[in-house]
Amino acid sequence: MRFGVVVFPGSNCDHDCYYVIDRVLGQPVDYVWHGSTDVAGYDCLVLPGGFAYGDYLRTGAVARFSPVMKAVEKFAAAGGFVIGICNGFQILLEAGLLPGAMMRNTGLKFICRFVNIRVETASTPWTSGAQVGQVLKIPIAHNEGNYQVPHRVLVETKGQGQVVFRYCSPEGSVLPEFNPNGATENIAGVCNPEGNVLGLMPHPERASEPELGSVDGLVIWRSLLDYCGVEVAP
Amino acid sequence: MARARVYVTLKEGILDPQGKTVLRALKSLGYEEVEDLRIGKYMELALDGGDEEKLEARLLEMCEKLLANPIIENYRVEVEA
Numbered sequence: 001m002r003f004g005v006v007v008f009p010g011s012n013c014d015h016d017c018y019y020v021i022d023r024v025l026g027q028p029v030d031y032v033w034h035g036s037t038d039v040a041g042y043d044c045l046v047l048p049g050g051f052a053y054g055d056y057l058r059t060g061a062v063a064r065f066s067p068v069m070k071a072v073e074k075f076a077a078a079g080g081f082v083i084g085i086c087n088g089f090q091i092l093l094e095a096g097l098l099p100g101a102m103m104r105n106t107g108l109k110f111i112c113r114f115v116n117i118r119v120e121t122a123s124t125p126w127t128s129g130a131q132v133g134q135v136l137k138i139p140i141a142h143n144e145g146n147y148q149v150p151h152r153v154l155v156e157t158k159g160q161g162q163v164v165f166r167y168c169s170p171e172g173s174v175l176p177e178f179n180p181n182g183a184t185e186n187i188a189g190v191c192n193p194e195g196n197v198l199g200l201m202p203h204p205e206r207a208s209e210p211e212l213g214s215v216d217g218l219v220i221w222r223s224l225l226d227y228c229g230v231e232v233a234p
Numbered sequence: 235m236a237r238a239r240v241y242v243t244l245k246e247g248i249l250d251p252q253g254k255t256v257l258r259a260l261k262s263l264g265y266e267e268v269e270d271l272r273i274g275k276y277m278e279l280a281l282d283g284g285d286e287e288k289l290e291a292r293l294l295e296m297c298e299k300l301l302a303n304p305i306i307e308n309y310r311v312e313v314e315a
Binding site: 057061062065094100101103104105106108146148149150182 | 248249250251252255300301303305306
């Protein structure tokens, strides 16, 4: 399964994603420069975390007009797998590939720590190897993760099973006190109705090796590979 | 040369963490009369062209596309040809 990690000016988790795909998952991977308009040959595109274009104006607002994003939109519409992590999620929101928008964290602080997220659906390629209710320990690192979505859209999003992850207690209780950033209904990750596009604030690439304190990020990567029939060494 | 001003404000119902913090700071300074405070963005643009109506239409398009995020923000433009 061939991966492309999109590099925007200001991306800073691109190398981490590349490393995990290459060394941990053993899959072919390339960097794709934001000026590129050709994403042919890839099965999955990763929009990594960072501060694309300095997060000026709004997070992701300028990056979404990068030349590569037109290609990403076409790729997604054709069923290609796209995962946006943190800043990548913010870019997907601005591009309208996923519903909602991001606001400043309610505490106004940049939060960088492990959180627990609950798998809300196992019907997406990204969670096909997980159980509903399974808790993943994965770190967040963001200033704008306060997910906002108009009520009407939220109802639709929930109705279509697009809420993939919610912030929760270590035992899996979705409660306000485990909401790190003010996100509507503790939402940490959403997908499109088809399920091939996922956006999430936590960083699975930072929790894919035991040395990093958690391997729960592998649940997401391995689900995708399994879903696509790719065998990975344990 | 025309000039334009763009005001981007948060929609009603969207919590403004920054505004809330500044509101609390004002109250702690003794400005008890302040009941609410919302922070928005103000932009100044210099534009080439004289037709005010056309410029305004273009500006609204710019707001819709980039300057504001219509999911969470409202916008208003003023043009002086």
